[in-house]
Amino acid sequence: MNDLWDVARQLWDGRKIILLTTLLFLIIGGGYSLYKKLTVIPEYESRVTLHLDPPSPESTTELFTGSAFLTEVMHIPLIDPGTGQRIRLKEILIQKTKPPQATINGLSRRILLNPGSSGILNLSVIMQDPLLAPQLADSVAQTVVIFLVEFKTQRAQMNLQYLASRCREAEATYEQSIKALTGFYDHHAKKISGNDTIALKLLQDEKKLRYNVYTELALQFEKDAETAQKEIPIIKVIDHATVAFQNNKQETGKISMIMLFLGFTAGMWIVLGRNSFARYRKTANRKLE
Numbered sequence: 001m002n003d004l005w006d007v008a009r010q011l012w013d014g015r016k017i018i019l020l021t022t023l024l025f026l027i028i029g030g031g032y033s034l035y036k037k038l039t040v041i042p043e044y045e046s047r048v049t050l051h052l053d054p055p056s057p058e059s060t061t062e063l064f065t066g067s068a069f070l071t072e073v074m075h076i077p078l079i080d081p082g083t084g085q086r087i088r089l090k091e092i093l094i095q096k097t098k099p100p101q102a103t104i105n106g107l108s109r110r111i112l113l114n115p116g117s118s119g120i121l122n123l124s125v126i127m128q129d130p131l132l133a134p135q136l137a138d139s140v141a142q143t144v145v146i147f148l149v150e151f152k153t154q155r156a157q158m159n160l161q162y163l164a165s166r167c168r169e170a171e172a173t174y175e176q177s178i179k180a181l182t183g184f185y186d187h188h189a190k191k192i193s194g195n196d197t198i199a200l201k202l203l204q205d206e207k208k209l210r211y212n213v214y215t216e217l218a219l220q221f222e223k224d225a226e227t228a229q230k231e232i233p234i235i236k237v238i239d240h241a242t243v244a245f246q247n248n249k250q251e252t253g254k255i256s257m258i259m260l261f262l263g264f265t266a267g268m269w270i271v272l273g274r275n276s277f278a279r280y281r282k283t284a285n286r287k288l289e
Contacts, residue, residue, distance in 0.1 A: 025263025
């Protein structure tokens with residue numbers, strides 16, 4: 001108990017040092033906040049919510065990271081808030097973004113897609129102008145609708161074309177086996193020996209195998225064609241672009257509280273450390289005497 005009272009007394013005696021240290025930390029925190037406020041370029045975010053049926057987060061992510069989609073977005077026309085004229089996004093990223101970011105990589109960091117549950121897609125667009133962010137968010141959402149349907153349709157067509165070519169190849173080989181079997185019968189119409197019987201069985205087995213391959217591929221083609229029609233996505237915009245909000249705004253209150261705590265703590269340690277050092281020197285001097 002006496003030790004606690006001793007610590008409290010030391011802190012009270014060194015209250016000026018604690019106050020000065022706390023004030024110094026608050027000044028440093030205020031200077032840092034002012035520096036960030038003057039130097040950090042504001043970034044404004046707008047969000048759009050879409051719904052995809054059936055859900056396909058893998059293909060959607062693949063679409064968003066593809067250069068074809070991002071290149072198309074680069075050419076989206078927007079209305080310049082300053083002049084009221086229509087201008088392409090690429091030119092805006094060159095003229096009105098610091099530093100200029102008219103590249104695919106730069107654009108990919110400004111358009112973010114977070115697939116949610118049950119086919120929900122959360123689209124976020126970040127720009128340095130609060131009026132351009134909602135414009136771009138709605139435009140990107142419409143581009144997503146068009147591109148995703150085309151993407152799924154083209155992929156289904158490519159799969160069907162590949163399967164159709166496999167079916168034609170299997171059909172051709174099946175027809176060749178029929179011709180080979182027919183030729184064998186024509187050549188051995190009068191008499192079939194023991195060796196010929198083995199050859200005949202091999203031809204019949206080959207014909208059966210090729211027929212099974214052909215019919216299996218044909219059934220798979222019909223099944224995939226039916227599935228492809230069902231899997232063409234239906235994508236809708238549920239919530240249009242929100243009013244843009246600054247997503248890199250400095251939290252001066254939070255910084256002040258942190259610096260207040262650090263300054264007060266540092267002041268206490270300075271006071272207690274100084275007193276401990278003084279007692280140590282006093283004890284050491286007594287021993288020397």
